[in-house]
Structure formats: structure tokens, C-alpha cells
Amino acid sequence: xxxxxxxxxxxxxxxxxxxxxxxxxxxxxxxxxxxxxxxxxxxxxxxxxxxxxxxxxxxxxxxxxxxxxxxxxxxxxxxxxxxxxxxxxxxxxxxxxxxxxxxxxxxxxxxxxxxxxxxxxxxxxxxxxxxxxxxxxxxxxxxxxxxxxxxxxxxxxxxxxxxxxxxxxxxxxxxxxxxxxxxxxxxxxxxxxxxxxxxxxxxxxxxxxxxxxxxxxxxxxxxxxxxxxxxxxxxxxxxxxxxxxxxxxxxxxxxxxxxxxxxxxxxxxxxxxxxxxxxxxxxxxxxxxxxxxxxxxxxxxxxxxxxxxxxxxxxxxxxxxxxxxxxxxxxxxxxxxxxxxxxxxxxxxxxxxxxxxxxxxxxxxxxxxxxxxxxxxxxxxxxxxxxxxxxxxxxxxxxxxxxxxxxxxxxxxxxxxxxxxxxxxxxxxxxxxxxxxxxxxxxxxxx
Amino acid sequence: xxxxxxxxxxxxxxxxxxxxxxxxxxxxxxxxxxxxxxxxxxxxxxxxxxxxxxxxxxxxxxxxxxxxxxxxxxxxxxxxxxxxxxxxxxxxxxxxxxxxxxxxxxxxxxxxxxxxxxxxxxxxxxxxxxxxxxxxxxxxxxxxxxxxxxxxxxxxxxxxxxxxxxxxxxxxxxxxxxxxxxxxxxxxxxxxxxxxxxxxxxxxxxxxxxxxxxxxxxxxxxxxxxxxxxxxxxxxxxxxxxxxxxxxxxxxxxxxxxxxxxxxxxxxxxx
Numbered sequence: 001x002x003x004x005x006x007x008x009x010x011x012x013x014x015x016x017x018x019x020x021x022x023x024x025x026x027x028x029x030x031x032x033x034x035x036x037x038x039x040x041x042x043x044x045x046x047x048x049x050x051x052x053x054x055x056x057x058x059x060x061x062x063x064x065x066x067x068x069x070x071x072x073x074x075x076x077x078x079x080x081x082x083x084x085x086x087x088x089x090x091x092x093x094x095x096x097x098x099x100x101x102x103x104x105x106x107x108x109x110x111x112x113x114x115x116x117x118x119x120x121x122x123x124x125x126x127x128x129x130x131x132x133x134x135x136x137x138x139x140x141x142x143x144x145x146x147x148x149x150x151x152x153x154x155x156x157x158x159x160x161x162x163x164x165x166x167x168x169x170x171x172x173x174x175x176x177x178x179x180x181x182x183x184x185x186x187x188x189x190x191x192x193x194x195x196x197x198x199x200x201x202x203x204x205x206x207x208x209x210x211x212x213x214x215x216x217x218x219x220x221x222x223x224x225x226x227x228x229x230x231x232x233x234x235x236x237x238x239x240x241x242x243x244x245x246x247x248x249x250x251x252x253x254x255x256x257x258x259x260x261x262x263x264x265x266x267x268x269x270x271x272x273x274x275x276x277x278x279x280x281x282x283x284x285x286x287x288x289x290x291x292x293x294x295x296x297x298x299x300x301x302x303x304x305x306x307x308x309x310x311x312x313x314x315x316x317x318x319x320x321x322x323x324x325x326x327x328x329x330x331x332x333x334x335x336x337x338x339x340x341x342x343x344x345x346x347x348x349x350x351x352x353x354x355x356x357x358x359x360x361x362x363x364x365x366x367x368x369x370x371x372x373x374x375x376x377x378x379x380x381x382x383x384x385x386x387x388x389x390x391x392x393x394x395x396x397x398x399x400x401x402x403x404x405x406x407x408x409x410x411x412x413x414x415x416x417x418x419x420x421x422x423x424x425x426x427x428x429x430x431x432x433x434x435x436x437x438x439x440x441x442x443x444x445x446x447x
Numbered sequence: 448x449x450x451x452x453x454x455x456x457x458x459x460x461x462x463x464x465x466x467x468x469x470x471x472x473x474x475x476x477x478x479x480x481x482x483x484x485x486x487x488x489x490x491x492x493x494x495x496x497x498x499x500x501x502x503x504x505x506x507x508x509x510x511x512x513x514x515x516x517x518x519x520x521x522x523x524x525x526x527x528x529x530x531x532x533x534x535x536x537x538x539x540x541x542x543x544x545x546x547x548x549x550x551x552x553x554x555x556x557x558x559x560x561x562x563x564x565x566x567x568x569x570x571x572x573x574x575x576x577x578x579x580x581x582x583x584x585x586x587x588x589x590x591x592x593x594x595x596x597x598x599x600x601x602x603x604x605x606x607x608x609x610x611x612x613x614x615x616x617x618x619x620x621x622x623x624x625x626x627x628x629x630x631x632x633x634x635x636x637x638x639x640x641x642x643x644x645x646x647x648x649x650x651x652x653x654x655x656x657x658x659x660x661x662x663x664x665x666x667x668x669x670x671x672x673x674x675x676x677x678x679x680x681x682x683x684x685x686x687x688x689x690x691x692x693x694x695x696x697x698x699x700x701x702x703x704x705x706x707x708x709x710x711x712x713x714x715x716x717x718x
Contacts, residue, residue, distance in 0.1 A: 091695040127713035157692070213702035214666075217695045 033415070039063050051256075052363050053249025055229035055240040056083040061196040065143035069115045072279050073266060073423045076145030076192050078255040078361070083228050085365040086201045087285050087382060088221035088332040089187030089416060092154055093214065097439040100161075103215040104432030107148060108424065110211050111431070114204045117141040132210075135203045142200040146208075148431055149418025150188035150282045157188075162437055166277045166419045168390040172284075175398055177407040184220045184287055184414025192283070192384060192420075198225065220414065222287050224365025224382035232371065239314065239324060243290050243366050243379045244409070246307050247314035250324040251349055253359050264393075265361050265386050267422075276434035279422035281386045284360075284394035287367070288415035289380040293410045306405045308343030317343075327351070347400045358396040360385040380410070390417060475600050475715065478647040482603050483596075485643060486529050489522035490590040496522065497586045501579040504562065504572045513566050517629035517682055520559060523586070524636035525643070527613055529608025532599075533592055539585045544624065558582055560624075567626035601717040604648060608708035611642035614701045619694065621686040631674060631683035634697075638670050641708065652714055659714070663707050669700040 061082070067075045094100040117140045120131035131139065155165035174180055191208065193201045201223065209218060226240040239247040253260050267273045267280050295303070304311055314324025318338035328339050330351055339346050349359060362385045369378040387393025394417075424431050496519035503512040521532065524532060531537045538546070540558045547553035551564050557578060565575045617623045618634045645663060653660065673693050677684050689697075712718075 091691075091698075093696060122712055126716065126718055128709045210706065213706050214699050217698045217702075395632040 009117050026050045051249065051252050051254065052081050052361060053238075053239060053252050054080060055237055056196070056226065057080065057237065058228045058230040061143060063140040063142050063196075064117075064142045065196060066116065067143055067145050069111050069145070069424075070426060070429075071423045073281070074145075074420055075115070076147035076194055077281055077283075077420060078261055078265065078364070079145060081226065081363050081365075082143045082194050082196045084196065084198045084201050084223070084225045085192065085363070085382065085384070086205065086221060086223040087384065088191045088193065088205055089219045090189045090191070091217040091219055092188035093217065094154075094158070097160060097436060097443065098127075099215070100439070101436045103212065104148075104431045104436065106212060106215070107208070108430035108432075110208050111146045113142050113150075114139065114207060115144045115146065131208045132203060134206070135199055139203070140200075142196045144193070144195040144200050144204055146204060147192040147194075147283075147420055149192070149420045150435075151189060151416055151418050153185045153186060154188040160316055160439065161440065164274055164276065166269075166280070166282070167273050168282065170390070170417060172415060172417045175412065176402050177410070178412045181413050184222070185354050186416040187219045189216065190283065190285065190416065190418040192285075198223065201253070209366060222367055222382050222414070224367040226365055236323075238441045239365075242364070242381055242383045243292055243368070244295055244303070244307070245311055246303075246309060247324050248381075249362055250309070250314055251327075251345070252362055255361065261361075263388070264357070265388055267388050271388065271423070274438060276438040277419065277422065278434075281388065281420045282390040282393065282420040283420045284383075284385050284387070284390065285415040285418065286383040286412050287380065288383050289378065289411045289413050290393075291409050291411070292377050292379050298409070305340050305343060306409075308339045308345035312401075316345075342404055344401070344404055346402050348397055350400075355396075355400075357389070357392050358400075360387045360397060374387060383415070386420065474651050475604075475648070476646045478604055479598050479600055482644065483530070483598050483648055485605075486526045486593055486598075487524045487590070490593055492589055493519075493586050494583075497583050498611070501583045503577050504566075504579045507572050507617040508547075509570070509572050511565065512562075512572060513627070516559075516563060516566065516627060517624070517632040520629075521632060521636040521685070523559075523641035524613075524633045527637065527640065528602060528609040529593060529596075529598070530589060531609070532596070532602060533589060536585050536589050536592070540582065540589070545622075558585070560626075563624060565597075600715075601712055603644065604715055604717055605712045607641040607644040607704055607711055608657060610637045610644075611701055611705035611708055613637050615705050619698050621689075624686070628685040629683070629689055630686040630706070631689070633676055635671075635674050635683070638667065638674075638701075642667050643706070644709070645711070648711070648715060656714060659707065663704065666700040666704045670704070672698060673697050673700070 001444045035157075035158070065082075067079050069075050092100075092103065094103055117138070119138050121130075123130050135142075150169075152169050154164065155161045155169070156171075171186060172180075191205070193204050195201045195204070205221070222305070229240060231237050239249040242248040254263050255261060255265075259358050262268060265281050267282075269278055271278075298306075298312060300435055304317065307429045308317060308328070309315065309324070310317065310320050313320075313322075316326060316328035316339060318328050318333055319326050328345070330339065330346065332338055335341075336343075336346070341347075349355065360384070364384055365382040367380055367382045372378050385394055421431050422434055424433065496515070500512060500515045500519045503515060530540070536555075541560070542556070542558060543560050544550040544553070544556055544564065547556045550556070551568070556564075560583065561578050562575055562582065565571060565573070565578075614634055614637045618630050618637065621628065621630050623633055624630045645660075645667075649660065673696055674683070676693065677688060
């Protein structure tokens, strides 16, 4: 493991980090196949990271960085966010449980190869090569994770699947400030593909498209990245900035705290969700365009009041000399004199007991696509978040944000809701096996 | 017989196959001779069709011209891999408005799709006489060039995949015939053209590539049965009536055919 994340000096979370195995031990009872999973992973992650959105460190990555794709949960959710990410959405061709199993098994096999790396098989040169070659003759993992999510339409459009739909999985509906483009929305299956380098994510996408052309039809994709950060003299690492110039991810829940993750991110045993869904998570994807020209013409003080933070340091407005990791004291500012009541961070996370369960795990990337017909930059945020309950999580947060002053500068144009599958138990298992098992069980019962 | 084959081989310029694919180069002679017959038959039909089409346009028969349009294109779409060997003619016959800086109103925009734009978007046969005459001249020229052509085997065999790539690239999205929405006709013609090539070389790989042929046949079957749901009269309903589910099913079958057929040249030992 070349990527020794123990060296990463994220100021807030070093102490809270635990090894992956330790994490599994603490989770005993939370997921149905815990004991099996203990024996499973062949490769261990260096560390589970404290904050998913800690900025990727400059000069700290290696092409041989490997994030295990097996385990209780899928990789790419609570694992550290690398510099590059992508969400691709597909239509699924599956008329029977066999078809779906076929898809899951082959997808798992490709994920297994791509995230571990190796030499693609050589074909006769008169045949098309088995690999695109864009990362060279040897595929190296480069921190790659591929996370599978299932959309509501996969279940809704298939009578044999509909009874197995995760309870809160719905088709994303329009919020008041949205201008959703149908060509950038929804899908039967999402792949979140993240890696140290963009070529690794593109290589993975092309591999999967080529390998699974009979089962997956690409609908849309959005790529993004986050700036890598050089630690400061005191070894502190700031959160990466978004295209509005503000730090994004400051108040994310601690991914190194299994108890917090079980509460907020992973679907648990007593959630009312179908059993197969335990250890999965709801994934919300939003392509949020930023009107950057207009933003750049806005006075700095106004920008800060809209966001609720000091732009340069990320400090909360009631403690302008503190850091982004210090927590605003809203109780002492009930009228919003320091941090306006309608500022982005205050609406998103009011830090009250009632709103504690709506805390979501954000894993966003910035995107920069091109130029609009009006000659403006098409830039924004590929917002991705995970939560144990979609309604109490993202949907509740977004409802609170509806009408926020920031809306003048942002426009969600695409995305969708997906259910990220539980993890897998070892080489004989595959991603999605619990759903297939549930389908088989239902088949036997009816026949 | 042997001598004839040798001569045919020489004119066809067949590439000698290597040991990995023990295919006799002689075996390809017959499929290619047959394919040439097929292609010239199609270009003959194309000239006949375009002649009637041009007549309708020049006599101002708008509805007749519209009715003829999709069927007239079919023979061209069936033999596209060969027609594309003459890129000057292909551009002149079948380029799309996107290929021109000023799109539809670009004076350079020629061929089928310029006429399609006039007939549907402007609902008129006006100002089309010159473009129509040029189209007829182009397809006539295409026919004579093809008659004189020595068919490169790798282009013929590779043509099956090329036709599927065509569908995957522009037909599945409904972009090719965006004014008339007659894309399902092209869709069928490209697929038929590809299947013809597969069937011509089938005897050469029937014993060695059983699984491959089974999968290819199944995917062609998926394409043809899905398309059959949209048949109307002698042709097809508007592309806009294609459901999302069927579009997905077609897209998956087409892309898988493109993947599979991209190996056909190699399987026959062609470089």
C-alpha cells in the first residue's frame, strides 16, 4: 500500500481514525453478514479516513493506491475522496432475475479487476484490443473506487422487482429552484467512479461500457474534480474549495466514527428497509450549475453572508478569526446577527437536536464543462451525498434550503436518487447478491 | 476452378491469414463476389428510386416526394460501408446539417438531408431542383465507381461492424433523419446490410465460432423483432413513437453487435 494515509495530517480527524478491521468489529450486529465479512478483505485500506471530504493531499498519491472493493459497505462512500470523480447513469437491460444477476456478477468482476489492477489479456493484434490502453499496458488502481447505485425506475419498470424497492427510494422530483434537463436526470443504475487521476476514471468507464454493452445503456455522465491541497506549515489541511471560492465539506460527519456512520449513512437492521438493503446507503446526485460570473460580481461581504462563512479561512461568521473546523454557536445568535438565518450553512445544518438526523455525508466534486449559448461558463458542483434515509437526509436538507439567497447564483440541472448497494463478502460473493437472493426467495415462495 | 480462384484472389488483393485463424484466403473469394453482386443490385435500385424521387420534387409533388423519401434511402443505407469508400460522394449524398458551419441554411449543405429539410421543415419542393439533380448525378456516379471497384475484403467483412457503428452513432438518437423522423427505416436498412455480410461469411466460421454466431443471431433477432413492433404499411412509424424501453433494448443490442462484429475481420484472418 503505497498510499499511507496515516501520514495525511488532517487536523480535525487524526485522532478519530480507526483501522478498517476495528471498524468492522464495532459494527457487529449492524449488518447481517458481519461475521462473514470479517474474514473477507484480502487487502486492507491503510486507514478509514475521518473526513470523507478532506482535500486530497498534493504529492501524496501513488498509482498503486488501492481501495478494497470488498467489505461490509461499498467503497467510494465512507472512503476518502480522491481528486477525481464521475457519476455515470445507465438504462439497464434485464428482463429476469437471471439477467440482473448476470449484470451484477459481471460488473463486480470488472470492478474487481479495475480497482486491483493488472495486465489486461492480450488479444491477437488482428482483433480489437481487450483494453482501451489509455492508462498504458498495465492497469494500476490509482485509488479507484466504483460504487453501484440502483434507481427507482429499475424497480418500478419491472413487476418482479417492484416489491423489493428500498422503502425511501423515489424518482427525484423538482425543487422550486431546479431547472432539470431530462437528458441529465435519473437512470436505472448509477456508477460513481472516483480515482486519483481523471484518466483512471475514464478508463474504468470505457472498460465497463465495452464489457457490458448488452446490459447497460449509458444515459448521462458528469465528471468533476477537487483541488489537491498542500498541507500548511502546521500540517493542517483545509477543505477543498468549490467554484464559488468557498471551502466545501467543513462540517461533514466523521467517516471514521462507525457509530456516526451507522446512524447517518448506512441502512441498518431496524430501519424498515428490505433486509437485502442493509449496509447500503441512499445516494443523491445533483448537477448544480453555478453562475460564476454573477457570483464574481457580488461583494465579498454579501457572498459571506449568503454562505455563512468567511471566504478565505472558512471560519464561521460568529468567530471570524477561527478556522473552518470551529463550530458556529447559533444558540448565541438566535436572531442571525452574525450568521444570517437564511445563510446556506445555517439552513443546511441548523445544528439543533431536531435536525441532527438530517446530517448527510457529502462527497462532491467541482465540474467545468464548457460555455453556454449565452457565452457564460458552464461550471458548478457535482453534488453527491449519502444517507441512511433519503427523506430525512438530502430531501429534508434541500427543503430547508428552498428559497435560500444562494439560489440566485445556482441552478440544479440534473442528477437523481439511487440506492448504493451493500458491500460484498469475499471472492465468491458479488455486489447485489443480497437483492438477487431476496428475488430468488420470493420466486420460490410464489411457485 | 483452382486457377479462377487464384486469379480472383489476385484481383481482390486478399491478405494472407496467419496461423491464429486458420482460414483459407480462398474461402473469402466467393462471399466477396456475391457481396459485389448484392451491392450493385442495391445501387441499381438506388438510381431507380432517386430518379422517381427527383421527378416528384421537380414536378412539385410534395406529398409524393415525402412518401418516397425513406424507401429511396434504404439501398444506400444497406451498402453504406462500400458507399463510404468514396468519401466525396458520401459527403455529397448523405451528409447532415451539423457538418456545415451554417447548418441547414449553409449553401454547401447538399444531398438527401438537404432535400429532407426542404420537404419537411419548409414543407415545400421549392429551391430543390438543383440539389435533386445533383443527387441523381451522384448516385449514378456511385454506381459506376462501384462496378469498377475491386472490393477490399477487410472493408467488406469490417462493413458489418461499420453499419452497426452507424446505427449506434446517429440512428439510435434519431439525429440522422431529424426532419422526417424516418430513422427506423435507416435503422432497419443498416441492420439488414450488416446481417447480409454476416450471412455471406457464416459458412467460413460456422464450425469454429458457434457461440459467437449464436450471440450475433440473437442480437440481430432482438433488433428485427423490436423494429417489427413499429412497422406500418411498407415501412415504419415515426422515430418519436419509439419507447424508452425499446430504445434501450435496441441500443444494447446494437452496441453489442458492434462489439461482436468488430472481431469479425480478425476471426477471418484479415488485417
